[in-house]
Amino acid sequence: MRPPAEAEITAPSFPGKARWVNVAMLRMDQQRGRPVLVEFWDFCRVNSLRTLPYLKAWHERYADDGLRVIGVHAAGFEASRDPDAIRAAVERLGIEYPVLIDAELEAASYYGIQGWPSRYLWNQESRLFDFHIGEGAYAETELAIQELLGIEREPLAPVRPEDEPGLLLPAQTEDQPGPYSGPYEAGGVWAVxxxxxxxxxxxxxxAVSHPGAYPLIEHDSHTAGVLELEVGDGVRCEAVCFTPGVAGVGRG
Known part of the structure; x- marks a missing residue:
């Protein structure tokens, strides 16, 4: 989404004492002259995990053309607040671009983020050019990146059927705190x-071996089902989350 034409929103600075992964430190004012894509994410949020293939691909496709991709890890769960767990997740997920550990949610406060993930594309003068909250708008973001870089390429193909541009998806069940069991409607069921x-x-x-978002049930389409979740000894469940699916008639 483009900001209003009359708006001139400048990129906030990164917290000076924040720790980084994959780079010693970055300052936003030193990024002038190149477009910068900043995405707020959390490795325990499935919505963040579902955007990662696009972020990683944009980093690979456009870094040599001048794009800087930066992930800001803003933890929304207790399980994702430990810096060592964040570093382990970055390595496990194969993220090669810089990641800021926003332990005190300072950067999230500067940006006023409204959800995970939150994506902000800044132009070469560090002014907001495009933004999106939540999943989706991948082709829109990539075309905006290309516009800033002055290049034209075929955008990435959708990773999932529900990522098709312009597709209207049925509303999935809202995320539930704790070890939820009960009815739901969604394309998939995950647990933190x-x-x-x-x-x-x-x-x-x-099997649970590290903190994170784990897939429990995957459907081919938006499906009505009933979850029966049993949490074994040694495991803590902070939430059960649901992902969207294309319209279908299945039942699970």
């Missing part, structure tokens, strides 16, 4: 888990 052990979702065992 930490500790070590196992959980069982509708009788299927899922």
């Amino acid at each position: 888990l930490s500790g070590e052990g196992v959980v069982r979702a509708n009788g299927v065992e899922v």
Whole structure:
């Protein structure tokens, strides 16, 4: 989404004492002269994980053309607040671009983020050029990147059917705190888990070895189902989350 034409929103500075992954330190004022894509994310939020393939691909496709991709890890769960866990997640997820550890949510406050993920594209003068809250708008973001770089390429193909531009998706069940069991409608079911052990979702065992968002059930389309979640010893469940799916007639 483009900001209003009359708006001149300048990129906030990064917290001076923040720790970084994949780079010693970055200052926003030193990025002038190149477009910068900043995405606020959390490795325990499935919505953030679902945008990662696009962020990683944009970094690979456009870094040599001048784009700087920066991830700001703003933890929304207890399980994702530990800096060592964040570093481990960055390595496990194969993220090669710089990641700021926003432990005190200072950067999130500067930006006034309204959800995860939150994506901000700044132009060469560090002014807001395009932004998006939540999943989606991937082709829109990539075309905005190309506009700033002055290049034209075929945008990335959608990673999932529900990522098709302009597709209207049925509303999925809202995320539920704690180890939720009960009815839902969604394309998939995930849980925010930490500790070590196992959980069982509708009788299927899922091993837990690190804090993160774990897939429990995946459907081919938007599906009505009932979740029966059992959390084993040594595991903590902070939330059960639901992902969108294309309209369908399945039941699970």
